[in-house]
Amino acid sequence: MTQEHRKAKKFGMVIDLDKCTGCGSCMVACMAENNVPFRENETDKLKSITWMRVYKLTNGKPYPKEEICYLPRPCMHCEGHKGHSPCVTVCPAIATDYDMDTGIVSQIPTRCFGCRYCMAACPYHARYFNWWDPVWPEGMEKSLSPNVSPRMRGVVEKCTFCFHRYQLALDKAYAEERRELEEHEYQTSCTQACPSDAITFGDLLNKNHAVYKLKKSTNAFRLLEKLGTNPKIYYLSSREWVRRAGDNYRPGEGTGKIKSHH
Amino acid sequence: MKIDRRYFLSLGIGAAAGTALSPLPWKSMDDSSIWSQNWPWTPVPPDGEATYENSTCTLCPGGCGITVRKIDDRVIKIEGRKGHPVNDGGICSLGLSGAQLLYSPTRLNGPMIKVNGSFQKISWDEAISKIAEKLTDLRLQGKSHTVAAITGSPRGTVPNLFKRFLDVYGSPNFLYPSSFEDSYSHLAKKTHGQKALPGFDFENADYILSFGAGIIEGWGSPVRMFRANSNWKSRHIKLVQVEPRLSNTAAKSDKWLPIKPGTEAVLALGIAYVILRESLFDQGFINNRTDEFSAWREGVLETYHPARVAGITGIEQETINTIGREFARAKKPIALCGRGEGRTSEGIGEIAAIQALNALVGSIGIRGGAFAVPEPDYIKWPEFALDETAADGLNQKRIDGAGSNQYPDTDSLLHRLPRAILSGKGEPVNAILIANANPCYTLPDTQTVIKALKKIPFKVSFSTYMDETAALSDLILPNHSYLERYEDVPVTWSLAKSLIGLTIPVVSPQLNTKNTGDVIISIAKAMKGSISDAFPWKNYTDCLKTTLGKYWNPLQNNGYMKISNYNPPEKMTKFVFQVPDKTFPVDPEGDEKVLPLILIPNDSMRLSAGSTGSPPFLMKTVSDTVLKDNDTLVQVNPNTAKKYGLKDGGYALLKTPRGFKKVKIYLSQGIGEGVISFPRGLGHTAYDKYLADKGVNFNELIGPVEDPASGLDVAWGIRASLTKV
Incomplete structure (x- = not known):
């Protein structure tokens, strides 16, 4: 196995919500990179496929005390306990798997037979079902990338941390007789596109990667940590009410303490 | 059995x-x-050689550098270009959707002529000779001045080819949509003695006071502003946002001042009052570099006491005092304006009031301050001879009154064109050329615009897509997409140093289209005589190469270039205070008794409100609190809703003096009582099923309100009512 030569990685993200402006670039960068289909009416957000979705949070106070915070939500690539991510454990087809070498939760559409157990199991609504075959307007199929297969009707899809980019970067490194990648060689499409530099991507175990330090900030939190999903997306916010929206704390409990680190 | x-x-x-x-x-x-x-309709994208090519995005005036990822000869993705001075790798959602625009089925394939209400294909030669004949005809009848042209912007070689064509042909009617830049340019004439564009050194500023500028909603060069904003966050630089609605910029600011709509400039003068009263201004700058200070000071101290300003603006007196002190005590503060994206004009009085704050603290023409940047002047074409017809035509009055005695410093008043046509006074417009603009969607009071344009007997569109204006035209000569052509992109928007970008044909033309620059040159050549003589170039590429001269090679290799390291000449670092008159706040149109609410637009990075329609990817990012099925949702404060019996998600009739639309209600605490809002960029009637007939076009519900000083349309909102249906 080629992986024997490399140390195991845990790829993850730190998203600075103070910098995120909710502009939607990450969403479109993801769609364009991963051949995400679109339909005539995309206003039913339960059926609109967006591997990366930007949620709008508000503090619920009346005008003019209202505050808004945007929260980009890719797949959390949960590690759970020793790789027992909520979705992976329920998949009867091994169409989704936790990769111990990269920490990436894979999704193999051709194995998926559409039972949608994983969607029910995912607490982050990060998975989407193809209710219809994807149809591109005449001529627009030309814009599809050969690096990611378009999915057929009846299967589940989700964010893969642009795994094909990892493979391409590795291929290139191998060709140059290298075994390890530099931090900048493997970056997801959303990270690259973000005009505000709000997203940082890298190996959470590598001390030289920016994410390693950022995740230790006292402003860091993860979503629904109390469920034990052990997600690999960290968020930073200087605002207490935003950190609380991560839903990890008992009333009166202080925020800013990540319970278990990678 | x-x-x-x-x-x-x-x-x-x-x-x-x-x-x-x-x-x-x-x-x-x-x-x-x-x-x-397994039916074969799930496409299998063919593999091939992957390459990257650099170019420049033209989908908004921002001028970002892009890197186009290709597989063989197919564009599969557009990314932000690393190291580019405007966006350094970042890119917006519209720019990212560029491949969908290139391969859009709404693109026009070959020239078409309207016969009995439907389009028929014709050849390029036929199309060009049709225009040449028609225009020659009008010229022979002495009606050259009844021809007009609208371009998306006045800058760059293609708009200038149109201008040159009209000049030598004999028409003064070169029009373009005006923006915040035009208002600023108008003010610069007064404060610097010459027209100039607004530039801001945001990267080095340390306190930002924004009067409604949508810093992260598309203002200026959007990605550059996103980067500046992130930079402020890292450096803990304070951003104060003055805006009636909790926009994204307001939400991300350090202090949001929820102001009564339209009263921003009053607040600016209230803040100036505090700085004057407490002598916090930059004495050296005032003494050495400004004029009319004492008269202005008197005017401000007389009228804009914070107590009075608090009453008008709804911002507490104590807050006005604090902001005034903070602004004056910062080392490199910047005050800026231009509501939302800044694609609409602002009253000269308003801009003068806000710019005066920069002058008070000496933030003009210095690092970390505001700059007056001269228009790019790289286009130096040979003089041309006017024949008698042309000279006569050029002497006629412009149809929009720009440049007249009333508005000598205004170049274009496009919003006046429809009324000028419909009023029946003066000469009618007999022919119009429209390039890189979609007035039948973007101009205020859209229905009137459409009615007026229909009256013009010969309308020529140069659009790449079947947009609203192309659909209405008599002849369409489709332009290449920006990924298929060479064109210079002068980037002026808010940069402290102007820059030229170049679009590079990264793929060969996918359809039977022609560069609009080439078409104009061909039309001129077909018309012979002095008109042909004024266009000495073989074709557009030749024109572009000659124009750019020594810049051509670096531009082609590099994709962009800074014209020079701009060191402002002395007059650009001075300021002449403009004694505030009573021209603001400009009242919104409508009778308060019948229409008790105020409707304001909002801009969003997730919708393209300009002449490019939103591609499918962009529509996918639009929130369901903005568009649900085909209905626009109007943002309403719950207290307003209660007063008029409106329910969240319920239907209502939205009425303004310009029209009415059925809308849905979206209750939100992000907007004050009596104010309602929905975004620009919806309600297209043209394009495809992913965009057409979705929501309401804001421009249909608002009409122009003119600034007395410049004649520019400075409407920031309109009176409205909501009735439950």
């Missing part, structure tokens, strides 16, 4: 039960679903 009814039925039921118990239906259902999953 007797086959009776009972026997027949039991046989049928038995057969059905038997089949259901057998594996046959389940197996065939399973097989057919697997079989139909």
Whole structure:
């Protein structure tokens, strides 16, 4: 196995919500990179496929005390306990798997037979079902990338941390007789596109990667940590009410303490 | 055996039960679903050689550098270009959707002419000679001045080719949509003695006071502003946002001042009052570099006491004092304006009031301050001779009154064109050329615009897409997409140093289109005589190469270049205070008694409100609190809703003096009582099913309100009512 030569990685993200402006670039960068289909009416957000979705949070106070915070939500690539991510454990087809070498939760559409157990199991609504075959307007199929297969009707899809980019970067490194990648060689499409530099991507175990330090900030939190999903997306916010929206704390409990680190 | 009814039925039921118990239906259902999953309509994108090419984005005036990822000759993705001075790798959602625009089925394939209400294909030669004939005809009748042209912007070689064509042909009617830049340019004439564009050194500023500028909603060069904003966050630099609505910029600011709409400039003068009263201004700058200070000071101290300003603006007196002190004590503060994206003009009085704050603290023409940047002047074409007809035509009055005695410093008042046509006074417009603009969607009071344009007997569109204006035209000469052509992109928007970008043809033309620059040169050549003589170039590429001269090679290799390291000449670092008159706040149109609410637009990075329609990817990012099915949602404060019996998600009739639309209600605490809002960029009637007939076009509900000083349309909102239906 080629992986024997490399140390195991845990790829993850730190998203600075103070910098995120909710502009939607990450969403479109993801769609364009991963051949995400679109339909005539995309206003039913339960059926609109967006591997990366930007949620709008508000503090619920009346005008003019209202505050808004945007929260980009890719797949959390949960590690759970020793790789027992909520979705992976329920998949009867091994169409989704936790990769111990990269920490990436894979999704193999051709194995998926559409039972949608994983969607029910995912607490982050990060998975989407193809209710219809994807149809591109005449001529627009030309814009599809050969690096990611378009999915057929009846299967589940989700964010893969642009795994094909990892493979391409590795291929290139191998060709140059290298075994390890530099931090900048493997970056997801959303990270690259973000005009505000709000997203940082890298190996959470590598001390030289920016994410390693950022995740230790006292402003860091993860979503629904109390469920034990052990997600690999960290968020930073200087605002207490935003950190609380991560839903990890008992009333009166202080925020800013990540319970278990990678 | 007797086959009776009972026997027949039991046989049928038995057969059905038997089949259901057998594996046959389940197996065939399973097989057919697997079989139909494999029908060949799920495309398999062909693989090939992957390459990257650099170019410049033209989808908004921002001028970002892009890197186009290609597989063989297909564009598959557009990314932000690393190291580019404007965006350094970042990119917005519209720029990212560029491949969908290139391969859009709404693109126009070949020239078309309207015959009996429907379009028919014609050849390029026929199309060009049709225009040449028509225009020659009008010229021979001495009606050259009844021809007009609208371009998306006045800058760059293509708009200038149109201008040159009109000049030598004999028409003064070169029009373009005005923006915040035009208002600023107008003010610069007064404060610097010459027209100039607004530039801001945001990267080095340390306190930002924004009067409604949508810093992260598309203002200026959007990605550059996003980067500046992130930079402020890292450096803990304070951003104060003055805006009636909790926009994204307001939400991300350190202090949001929820102001009564339209009163921003009053607040600016209230803040100036505090700085004057407490002598916090930059004495050196005031003494050495400004004029009219004492008269202005008197005017401000007389009228804009914070107590009075608090009453007008709804911002507490104590807050005004604090902001005034903070602003004056910061080392490199910047005050800026231009509501939302800044694609609409602002009153000269308003800009003068806000710019005066920069002058008070000496933030003009220095690092970390505001700059007056001269218009790019790289286009130096040979003089041309005017024949008698042209000279006569050029001497005629412009149809929009720009440049007249009333508005000598205004170049274009496009919003006046529809009324000028419909009023029937003066000469009618007999022909119009429209390039890189979609006035039938973007101009205020859109229905009137459409009515007026319909009256013009010969309308020529140069659009790349079948947009609203192209659909209305008599002749369409489609332009290449920006990924298929060479064109210079002068980037002026808010940069402290102007820059030229170049679009590079990264793919060969996908359809039967022609660069608009080439078409104009061909039309001129077909018209012979002095007109042909004024266009000495072989084709557009030749024109571009000659124009750019020594810049051509670096531009082609590099994709962009800074014209020079701009060191402002002395007059650009001075300021002449403009004694505030009573021209603001400009009242919104409508009768308060009948229309008790105020409707304001909002801009969003997730919708393209300009001449490019939103591609499908962009529409996918639009929130369901903005568009639900085909309905626009109007943002309403719950207290307003209660007063008028409106429910969240319920339908209502939205009325303004310009029209009415059925909308849905979206209750939100992000907007004050009595104010309602929805975004620009919806309600297209042209384009495809992913965009057309979705929501309401804001421009249909608002009309122009003119600034007395410049004549520019400075409407920031309109009176409205909501009635439950």
